[in-house]
Amino acid sequence: MHDGADPCSRLIGHWEERFAEDAETYFFGKEPSALGRLALRFWKLCRGDDTARILDLGCGEGRDAAWFAEQGHRVTAVEPAPSGLAKAHRLAEERGARLETGLCCDMLEVDLAGYDLYFAGNSLNLLGRSCLPFLRRLRAATPRGGLHAVRIATRESWGPDPRPGHYRFDHNELKHEYRGWRLLYYGEDLIYVPHLDRLASFADIIAQKTRGAAREPD
Numbered sequence: 001m002h003d004g005a006d007p008c009s010r011l012i013g014h015w016e017e018r019f020a021e022d023a024e025t026y027f028f029g030k031e032p033s034a035l036g037r038l039a040l041r042f043w044k045l046c047r048g049d050d051t052a053r054i055l056d057l058g059c060g061e062g063r064d065a066a067w068f069a070e071q072g073h074r075v076t077a078v079e080p081a082p083s084g085l086a087k088a089h090r091l092a093e094e095r096g097a098r099l100e101t102g103l104c105c106d107m108l109e110v111d112l113a114g115y116d117l118y119f120a121g122n123s124l125n126l127l128g129r130s131c132l133p134f135l136r137r138l139r140a141a142t143p144r145g146g147l148h149a150v151r152i153a154t155r156e157s158w159g160p161d162p163r164p165g166h167y168r169f170d171h172n173e174l175k176h177e178y179r180g181w182r183l184l185y186y187g188e189d190l191i192y193v194p195h196l197d198r199l200a201s202f203a204d205i206i207a208q209k210t211r212g213a214a215r216e217p218d
């Protein structure tokens with residue numbers, strides 16, 4: 001895990017404080033994100049009624065992970081903030097489902113093999129300099145036919161100098177990362193974030209690893 005000094009552990013501490021503040025209130029709400037909903041729509045389109053083995057990286061309080069489980073999928077949720085993961089388990093239970101596995105750890109330490117749908121909702125940025133190498137590893141670990149659904153902050157609103165420990169994507173950079181994959185959805189948006197009282201910009205992608213996808217360098 002991280003030592004107390006690095007920016008990554010400070011970021012996780014920040015989220016743990018948020019999630020621990022009030023056990024009843026879910027910071028991002030209990031409903032699935034737009035990307036979570038879209039990811040399952042594309043899963044159905046590509047794979048019909050197959051059960052997906054889903055890896056939710058940085059699940060927070062589990063709004064997407066719990067919903068994926070409720071929809072009958074096998075979900076492994078990764079979240080280093082213990083209060084977030086505990087709330088994710090609770091939310092799944094409230095919905096009559098359960099997370100198959102909850103890993104309270106850094107996503108950099110997770111065995112990435114063995115999943116069909118990799119989901120990362122606004123969490124990869126927090127890997128800082130490890131973000132792009134991790135994304136590369138994630139693509140390499142994905143089986144042919146597997147899907148990625150990723151939402152990530154872009155530089156448009158945040159500026160070219162990211163805060164320590166953050167990595168921001170340039171316009172179209174995320175799409176470029178997935179060249180050779182089947183692009184199912186790509187969009188960039190600029191939204192008002194009330195708790196920050198500012199505009200924030202994001203890129204979303206849903207892509208499928210095709211037969212022809214180039215082998216990723218290790």
Ligand SMILES: C[S@@+](CC[C@H](N)C(=O)[O-])C[C@H]1O[C@@H](n2cnc3c(N)ncnc32)[C@H](O)[C@@H]1O
Nearest residue numbers: 015028058059060080081106107121122123126
């Ligand atoms: C902006 S929140 C998004 C939470 C959730 N995906 C959602 O959309 O509701 C970012 C999450 O990423 C988690 N995170 C940060 N660094 C991480 C790491 N190295 N490994 C796994 N999760 C991490 C944080 O603890 C936090 O829960």
